[in-house]
Amino acid sequence: xxxxxxxxxxxxxxxxxxxxxxxxxxxxxxxxxxxxxxxxxxxxxxxxxxxxxxxxxxxxxxxxxxxxxxxxxxxxxxxxxxxxxxxxxxxxxxxxxxxxxxxxxxxxxxxxxxxxxxxxxxxxxxxxxxxxxxxxxxxxxxxxxxxxxxxxxxxxxxxxxxxxxxxxxxxxxxxxxxxxxxxxxxxxxxxxxxxxxxxxxxxxxxxxxxxxxxxxxxxxxxxxxxxxxxxxxxxxxxxxxxxxxxxxxxxxxxxxxxxxxxxxxxxxxxxxxxxxxxxxxxxxxxxxx
Amino acid sequence: xxxxxxxxxxxxxxxxxxxxxxxxxxxxxxxxxxxxxxxxxxxxxxxxxxxxxxxxxxxxxxxxxxxxxxxxxxxxxxxxxxxxxxxxxxxxxxxxxxxxxxxxxxxxxxxxxxxxxxxxxxxxxxxxxxxxxxxxxxxxxxxxxxx
Numbered sequence: 001x002x003x004x005x006x007x008x009x010x011x012x013x014x015x016x017x018x019x020x021x022x023x024x025x026x027x028x029x030x031x032x033x034x035x036x037x038x039x040x041x042x043x044x045x046x047x048x049x050x051x052x053x054x055x056x057x058x059x060x061x062x063x064x065x066x067x068x069x070x071x072x073x074x075x076x077x078x079x080x081x082x083x084x085x086x087x088x089x090x091x092x093x094x095x096x097x098x099x100x101x102x103x104x105x106x107x108x109x110x111x112x113x114x115x116x117x118x119x120x121x122x123x124x125x126x127x128x129x130x131x132x133x134x135x136x137x138x139x140x141x142x143x144x145x146x147x148x149x150x151x152x153x154x155x156x157x158x159x160x161x162x163x164x165x166x167x168x169x170x171x172x173x174x175x176x177x178x179x180x181x182x183x184x185x186x187x188x189x190x191x192x193x194x195x196x197x198x199x200x201x202x203x204x205x206x207x208x209x210x211x212x213x214x215x216x217x218x219x220x221x222x223x224x225x226x227x228x229x230x231x232x233x234x235x236x237x238x239x240x241x242x243x244x245x246x247x248x249x250x251x252x253x254x255x256x257x258x259x260x261x262x263x264x265x266x267x268x269x270x271x272x273x274x275x276x277x278x279x280x281x282x283x284x285x286x287x288x289x
Numbered sequence: 290x291x292x293x294x295x296x297x298x299x300x301x302x303x304x305x306x307x308x309x310x311x312x313x314x315x316x317x318x319x320x321x322x323x324x325x326x327x328x329x330x331x332x333x334x335x336x337x338x339x340x341x342x343x344x345x346x347x348x349x350x351x352x353x354x355x356x357x358x359x360x361x362x363x364x365x366x367x368x369x370x371x372x373x374x375x376x377x378x379x380x381x382x383x384x385x386x387x388x389x390x391x392x393x394x395x396x397x398x399x400x401x402x403x404x405x406x407x408x409x410x411x412x413x414x415x416x417x418x419x420x421x422x423x424x425x426x427x428x429x430x431x432x433x434x435x436x
Contacts, residue, residue: 005326023358
């Protein structure tokens with residue numbers, strides 16, 4: 001009997017197809033899939049969340065004790081002033097009665113402010129210190145209050161949860177974060193749209209309260225200057241949660257032009273105690289120093 | 290953004306080096322298979338009945354690591370299903386290399402052929418997620434040397 005191993009032609013157990021062809025087809029297919037999925041889920045999640053009544057949102061927010069993390073008690077005068085401006089703005093923005101906005105002060109160097117579910121608006125000392133006048137403070141507060149007015153925090157939460165689940169499922173099965181990033185990037189667009197909507201509401205409020213938009217763009221210049229000082233480049237818009245500072249400033253000018261609103265006008269100074277209150281509350285928890 | 294750049298660099302590194310290694314390996318496999326054809330390896334359990342033979346267990350095993358490019362393509366393939374072509378060459382190379390090593394062992398023992406050849410393959414990268422699969426293929430059989 002003869003035993004032999006005949007020569008078997010190549011390409012039976014493997015494919016001759018170029019691997020890059022396979023790669024590009026799969027990559028394009030999956031990016032299209034995840035982007036579509038993220039957009040659909042972000043929109044539907046946001047839509048569903050906007051159906052949650054504000055009272056239910058308050059209940060969700062009530063699970064978290066806000067007072068523990070803010071420094072309102074250390075600066076009572078300041079907090080009262082911020083709250084009175086907040087109430088004026090809430091009225092100017094025609095918020096429904098049940099939508100009560102609470103302003104909070106946080107003693108931290110962070111240059112930021114944010115609004116979250118339950119109508120809580122948080123302002124950091126780092127940003128308050130940089131505000132040149134009341135008009136800019138009102139722009140900041142109006143912007144954050146507008147987020148609550150348009151239900152942005154709960155919408156972001158709703159879409160964030162849905163998109164997050166989808167992304168973790170996809171990245172779990174592909175072992176790659178790249179597709180997750182594609183999904184996240186496509187949902188950032190909604191965040192930028194929300195910022196723009198809030199900016200525009202802030203302009204309307206400024207016009208209603210002061211009769212001009214002066215002081216509004218100062219807010220974005222603070223962020224611009226800060227980046228310059230710290231030598232940080234603004235992220236590319238596609239990768240950013242906010243529109244570019246320049247575009248936000250330009251948008252102010254554009255809206256003023258379109259509506260015939262003035263960009264110049266007398267600005268109201270901040271009250272005398274403002275600076276002192278910020279300085280005295282600073283590190284008041286750490287008196288040992 | 291940096292994550293994107295790093296991933297792209299890893300994919301292209303994986304593609305160029307993985308493909309180069311694969312080409313080189315196939316070249317060597319094809320050349321050595323031609324030489325080793327003189328020593329047949331059979332799956333049959335029935336040894337030749339025409340004489341007396343010494344019997345020896347021979348084995349050959351090989352471990353081949355995946356590259357980032359293949360892993361990435363396979364990950365995408367996971368979403369849609371279908372043939373995982375990027376891993377086919379990996380396993381094909383491993384099986385053929387393992388048989389070649391087994392035959393080389395048999396040849397060094399002076400055997401004429403190997404019978405009852407079997408394969409084992411296993412993933413040795415562990416259960417951790419995100420680790421590229423590293424496969425081991427082990428071929429073994431009974432080498433026959435004429436007395």
